[in-house]
Amino acid sequence: MNGKDYTKMWEGLGLNIENHAGLLGVLTNAYKDIYLSQNNRPAAMEYFDFVISEVHGLRIEEIIAAKEAGRKVVGTFCVYVPEEIVLAADGLCIGLCAGAEVGSEEAEKFIPRNTCALIKAFMGFKLSGLCPYVETTDLIVGETTCDGKKKAYESFNEITKKVYVMEIPHMKTDEDKKLWLSEVKRFKDRIEGLSGKKLTVDALKKGASVANEKRKALQRLSRLRAADPAPISGLDALLVNQVSFYDDPLRFTSMTHKLCDELSDRASKGTGVADKGAPRILISGSPMAIPNWKLHAIIEGSGAVVVGEESCIGERNHRDLVDESFSSVDDAMEKISSRYLGIDCACFTPNTERLDNIKALVERLGADGVIHYSLQFCTPYMMESYKVEKAVTEVPFMRIETDYSMEDFGQLKTRVEAFIEMIQ
């Protein structure tokens, strides 16, 4: 916190002030314990520390100011929502709060107890008045990735009255491509209606370029993590990926490049956050929404370093660029839709490209082991973990199923430590 009092702003958004103060207190302490206690952090992480300290403050103030200037805010929960279309309409695209065990009891009035932690959290955050982002949105975009989210959006719409759902096909045949293209067009129409702006080729090019530049910065970060010793901790790199979902994209891109400049310097000098030869772990599986730092904290607290996240908050978000060489709006829709259908989410069948991508990542990042991370009740990733286990033949593999609670911390620590002992 920079000491500024945002109470009035939060009251204006209808947050539960008392509980919200409690949440920020927990978050601040967790951040201090997990992040600020790390050794040899890159100096450029200072910006991201600041962003976190203002996660519900300054950034919300910026968003509200943007709204007052007539810009629209679109909330999302998935990397399939075409960000470039929102950006083309001069809108703000924000990933909503879903990474902490919050408001479960409230959420369980709408959804079953055995729902994955991420879904429970986005319901819980809203219902308990703890997410300022959701309150600033003009539109919330859902998608039909998994059954849990698909059905939860029905309830979420009853509560918020502003959910728009995109139909994501679950195969990648020509018919599915047609369906998805029409969904992308329908989304463009919806965004045009919301913003009152007709999207031109130039506007779409600008949107695509801003989104691509952000992805390129994240790709650069991912490539730099291949250095041994790792120039940045997995915790910090995860944080940068998490922040990419709600920060201003231009500023984020420039700050991430600044960080990468420092990491590149470290790599050339052979310095880093862990000793050369420290065990290197690739995480693969379900997304880790902010502030879910549990598994990274356990792994890096046990002497290993996380070198990559094969995840929606990670590689799946930035691996593919959109082809910017379109010459008409229709062409833009084609190119945007094909970029998104390349994403290897576990909701697709078959999804063999994900296995190839994991193998390539293990090689590129020099990983010594793969830990498959599934949120409990996240069926698509739980199912695929068995295929990943078979595909990862070069290095040891371990499967973990967990949620946001801390009750299995001891057991997880034992398993992770034993896995690291096995690698060493």
Next chain:
Amino acid sequence: MGRSLGIDIGSRFIKAVLLEGEELIDIQQVETSFDPLDRCKRLLEETAADRVVATGYGRHLLEVHTDIKTITEIKAFAKGARAMFPLCRTIIDVGGQDIKVISLDEGGKVRKFEMNDKCAAGTGKFVEIMARVLGYSIGDFGLVPLKTGPELQISSMCTVFAESEVISLIARGAEREDIALALHRSVTNRVLSMARRVPIEEDVVFAGGCARNGLLRKLLEAGIGKNVSVAERPEITGALGAALYQITG
């Protein structure tokens, strides 16, 4: 060579093994209680060892309060089981709060392991609670005969639900021995479902305190289809492995 102490701080008991060189000179076992740190400190004072390695669920307690080295129980069990059975390739441990199945390569290195997720189903604590519900001492529980013929089923693996299932079986007039057998079968099935995910190669060693339960051993042998070895003091496997870790690395 001096004295090496291995301490295994489990969820139910703290086990300690003292070695002089590689020779075992003392074994101690105390309940973990609500103050395991105090128990450990007393053990440390009494044994006056030159080197100490801690393992088990509570190992980090010692790491935080002292400069004692720690290893996981996976590694400790691998070392300990190998010391007791030099040809051991597979270890099964039904611990107080988790089940472990560990696969070793020919040299004794951990190759793969499985552990249950956050749940007490089928763990040693489950066995203990169920013995109590049926009025058995923990020592007698494993003496229940392995009968053939029609079987009772305990379908729930959750400790809480299994207990109510047992109570309704009692209320229906089922034989105590039959219920006890069914409970052992349900624990065995839980272990076997994990064991199927690692290669089960001989020698198979059943380690940890629950290995004293002869019925579990017989059911595991039948389920795996291989001979299952049990040491004279299976509960010290982890502590022995920790003590040896100082010497052999």
